[in-house]
Amino acid sequence: MNAFFASSESGSGSYWYAPPASQVAGEVFWLFDLIFWISAIFFFVIIAMGGFMVVKYRRRPGVDAQKTDNHNTALELLWSVIPTILVVAFFWFGFDIYMSLKRIPDDAYRINVIGQKWAWSYEYPNGMISNMLVVPQGRNIELVLSSNDVIHSYSIPDFATKMDAVPGRYNRLWFHAENVGEHQVFCTEYCGDGHSTMLSRLSVRNQAAFDDWYETESNFMDSETLSPVDKGKKLYGIHGCAACHSLDGKDNVAGGGPTFKGHWGTTRSLADGSSVTMDDNYVRESILRPNAKIVAGYPKDRMPNFEGRLDDREIAALIQFIQAQTEGK
């Protein structure tokens, strides 16, 4: 429990926040500090006044309250006008910095961020999809947020920014990360069962490292060194399968997905009373049309439909990967 008394990581962070990782974050944290200290002064005044009154004018035998004015215009104006000036200042700084959070530079590098229960995926300009946000350092990055199901919210505390991913609309946020580093991303709009594990990592890399990564990730399906099972494993990560389908042999009935380990080749009883053998044809159908054959006990409408989102080569790789989980190839 010592973290409660220790300041957060070093750098220019404070007890209240981690070091700012973008320029705007620095401004937001500056404003946080300003409001914090003025509030602290006000709080001190309230406590000091209260404490003084209670001690000084405590009830004593034989001493009654004294007559005073019940009203004093000058005093009441004083504690109306001072807070007014302060809150107008807070409003102004808040507005000014908010506009820097909102005004997206024209030259920003654009990445689509798609939220769906319960994983984030990132679509790069060439169509490559990743389950991790990797960006080049020193560039303006624009994220275009959307959602496939319910409302999610994309929060990057180190950049002091967040924005909701709302189904049926596009919301945008941007940042400029000067330094290389790794940052935590949270989903901050309640979205159901896996809300608290809808986490993601944001990696800021130098231009060369970013280009490298971009090249490899974009072409991994053509790679000659990766086996189909390895490619399937990458696809399993990219498309968020891991949110529901574990690899450790534990079925996640409430979360909506059977494990990929141990079921291959077995007969599965379905919700409608029939049964099916878990083979490549069944897996292919379940990827493309998840609601067609639901295993008994699992909820309908949990898994997104992958028709048109995966090509045959990718489906084949995924099938081999799933098969390998049971057969240990």
Next chain:
Amino acid sequence: MGQHTRELSNGTFTYELDSPNDSYLVHFKGIKSWLLTLDHKRIAINYLVCISIALLLGGIYALLLRLDLWNGGLTATGEVDPNQSKLLTNDQYNHAFTVHGAVMTFLVLIPGIPAILGNFALPLMLGAKDVAFPRLNLLSWYLWVSGLICFLYTLFMGGLDTGWTFYTPYSVTTNTSVISALFGAFMLGFSSILTGLNFIVTIHKMRPAGMGWFEMPLFLWSLYATGIIQLLATPVLGITLLMLIVERSFGLGIFDPAYGGDPVLFQHFFWFYSHPAVYVMVLPAMGVISELISTFSRKPVFGYKMIAMSSVAIAFLGFLVWGHHMFTSGQSPLMGTIFSFITFSIAIPSAIKVFNWLTTMYKGSVALNTPMIYALSFLGLFGIGGLTGLFLSTMATDIMLHDTYFVVAHFHYVMVGGTIIALLGGLHYWWPKMFGKSYNSLVAKTGGILVFIGFNVTFFPQFVMGSRGMPRRYHMYLEQFQSFHQWSTIGAFILGLGMFMAAGNFIWSLLRGPKAPVNPWGASTLDWKTATPPYYHNFDVEPEVRPGDIYHYDRIVPNPEGPGFVEKKRDAMPAETGAKH
């Protein structure tokens, strides 16, 4: 039976009472007389019993959540840590925080002070026999009970996992029992509307001669301002909930983008009610605090008119700020800017109230009785709640803090540190009048101090984890937040202990408590001029009130023959009129 005489300035009156001890508690007997009562005092007791049960239910869920959050279950990088056991599953946790929030908001905080303390004290403070519409008042209570039944039905028939905010499209797609919960909230909304209507009419029409608007106790001003919000804002909630029921039942496409609806529209409708609802919770609390600080300082409330008017100002401005819940929803920067600006304007009447309360004690005779302990902790906690609101009305810092534990801590400081503390303070204040029994003041003060300490230990660490990024409504969390969560859990149990001490003390006082004096605290308002406990028809003779009586303590002196205070007769000279406020 008995002859009673009473001397008033215009003569001596003799009258008969049905029995020498004809209190409202015993005048009618049997369970039916309580279920069908039209007496505002009995309805207040009915609410007290029922709301206490709801508070216990919500509190048990809170402790369950806090126990579960002892362990985060994740490593620092977000991997599941098998060494950290969790009490609940994700799904159970989501149900639990929804039940906690919905029960506390709709069943406890919104009705709490008006329904219990308002119902009991409002007609007494006016020297009236009852509220304007006693039957409507009973109906309000029945609507509340049907709301409770809908919530209990929800609890046992599939539960609810939407959060108390029912955000679409999640609430349209989840397979939990959303419709019964919505219907419950709808019923509770009507209960609230009818109470507000009743209070407004009562205050308008039933003030006694000699009590002008600005001679009313401030608790009545706060209930009046609250009534306006209840009347004007709650119907919007009702319509919104009905639309959501229709959406879920028929897929109409109002809010669900899958059918062409707009989920952000729901947020606008929802907060158009639910932000003013915050003031339905906190304005009556402020009213209670005005009564307590004046009585226990033996001083008129400083800046009476400013406090009265600031309640009305807050009620009015409260309608114009709902968009500050939606700075990250994608609403336009212009709208955000307007909402932020108006939100700040609410800070000013709130600051005025706090400083006026503090100044009320100046050169007073401040007694630290249990209700005053609660009033002072209100000042500290509401102070923190209000000041942290500044971070959230400032747009740039709200983007940083929105939907984190900072917000959770902020609204608990306002809702618990404000409303619940004032409810407890008010209950300790009016309890002797309600039941004619005193409670043990040492136990009561210890309970009050434990509540204060436990509350701060629970919620202060949540500010820190929130500003460091910990999102709200998270069942699993990263290792770096664990120490804060563990402090919070420890604090929750201290808070719970304090609450149980207060409750136990109340029950003890009913069974064993000594008889309470008529005016135990030396209060100046009319509610203390009836018998203890009050006659079933409140006053044997309509009490006399003159301008300048309320909040003036010269004639209210310690009882030379026993506990409590007695009122000296007026001087033979005409009473001073038009005393300055």
